[in-house]
Amino acid sequence: MKxxxxxxxxxxxxxxxxxxxxxxxxxxxxxxxxxxDFILSWEHSFIIAWAIAFLAVLLxxxxxxxxxxRLTHH
Numbered sequence: 638m639k640x641x642x643x644x645x646x647x648x649x650x651x652x653x654x655x656x657x658x659x660x661x662x663x664x665x666x667x668x669x670x671x672x673x674d675f676i677l678s679w680e681h682s683f684i685i686a687w688a689i690a691f692l693a694v695l696l697x698x699x700x701x702x703x704x705x706x707r708l709t710h711h
Contacts, residue, residue: 650698654690662686 640648662682670678 658687
């Protein structure tokens, strides 16, 4: 399934925030809880972290792109 290009920004934000939140919360949950109740602890942490990460990426990504453009040669 393909979506219209106008949805690129929020789709990028959705996907990258899910990946980063998943990795970070999995590692931190494993470090702090080990295997005891890992799934339940990770699920709870992931939902909170993903919501924050999604909004952060959605709002910050355009400014980061502009900064990267200024810092690189064209």
